[in-house]
Amino acid sequence: MTRVSKLAVVVSSLAFLPLPAKGASPQQVKWEGLSIVVGQTVSIAMPGGAVIKGKATGVESDALVVQVTKTADPQAYPRGPLRVPRATLRTLEMQTKGTKFRVIGTVLGAVAGFGGGLAAALGIQGGIFGNRNQGAALGALVAITAGGTIAGYAAGNAADRRSTTIEILP
Numbered sequence: 001m002t003r004v005s006k007l008a009v010v011v012s013s014l015a016f017l018p019l020p021a022k023g024a025s026p027q028q029v030k031w032e033g034l035s036i037v038v039g040q041t042v043s044i045a046m047p048g049g050a051v052i053k054g055k056a057t058g059v060e061s062d063a064l065v066v067q068v069t070k071t072a073d074p075q076a077y078p079r080g081p082l083r084v085p086r087a088t089l090r091t092l093e094m095q096t097k098g099t100k101f102r103v104i105g106t107v108l109g110a111v112a113g114f115g116g117g118l119a120a121a122l123g124i125q126g127g128i129f130g131n132r133n134q135g136a137a138l139g140a141l142v143a144i145t146a147g148g149t150i151a152g153y154a155a156g157n158a159a160d161r162r163s164t165t166i167e168i169l170p
Contacts, residue, residue, distance in 0.1 A: 026091065026165040026166065026167040027164055027165065027166050027167065028166075028167045028169050029166055029167070029168060029169065030168070030169050031059075031086060031168060031169075034059045034064065034166075034168065035059050036094075036166075037056040037059075037064070037092070037094050037166065038056050038057065038058060038059060039055065039056065039057075040055070040056055040094050040095065040096060041053065041054070041055055041056075041094070041095040042054065042055070042056045042066060042092050042093065042094050042095070043092065043093040043095070044064075044066070044084055044089065044092045044093075045091075046073075046076070046077060046084070046088070047088050048073070048076065049072075050071065050072040050073035050076060050077055051071075051072045052066065052068050052070070052071045052072070052077050052082065052084075053068070053069060053070040053071075054066045054067045054068040054069045054070070054082075055067045055069070056094075057081070060083070061086075062085065062086050063083040063084055063085050063086055064083070064084045064086070064089055064092075065081060065082070065083055065084075066081070066082050066084055067080070067081055067082075068080060068081070068082050089168055090167070090168055091165060091166065091167050091168065092165075092166050092168075093163050093164070093165055093166070094163070094164045094166055095161065095162065095163050095164075096161075096162045096164070097160050097161055097162065098160045098162065099160060100160065101155075101156040101157075101159035101160045102153060102156035102157050102159075102160050103156065104156055105152040105153055105154075105155045105156025105157070105159065106149060106152050106153045106156060107152070108152050109148045109149045109150070109151050109152015109153060109155070109156075110145065110148060110149040110152060111148075112148045112152070113144050113145040113146065113147055113148015113149055113151075113152075114141075114144075114145045114148070116144045116145075116148060117140060117141040117142070117143070117144030117145040117148070118141060120137075120140040120141070120144055121137040121138065121140050121141040122137075124136055124137040124140060
């Protein structure tokens, strides 16, 4: 393995390293301020232990309205609109998504993939500029560059997901 291809392997593997999690304390909100979750994806532990997940569509004086997309107990909490009573709701998880790490991951993945692809293409007998195996060399360059870009996007996408615990004050 050449020095360039070793470097490409190391750089491209960096995209798969997990980022350290931030230990944030719960955000405390009064019922009147719960409108911050409207339009966001929420997970709620319901009485009896079932967990529902869906998009919060509204806050009423006596309930949070959620469009349920995933449920641990379809009999008690079927998919569709559900009113979660104010009296039973103490905490919930709100998921949001940024864009910064997807952009960074995609760029780094493309650069690492191009470096690895270039090293592979140069290592193929005849290389990119030779008459023999030129198609194979170009194919390797394109495939490895695309793979690195996709891996970088996937790693960035995972890093962009945020979860906030919301504690509802009495």
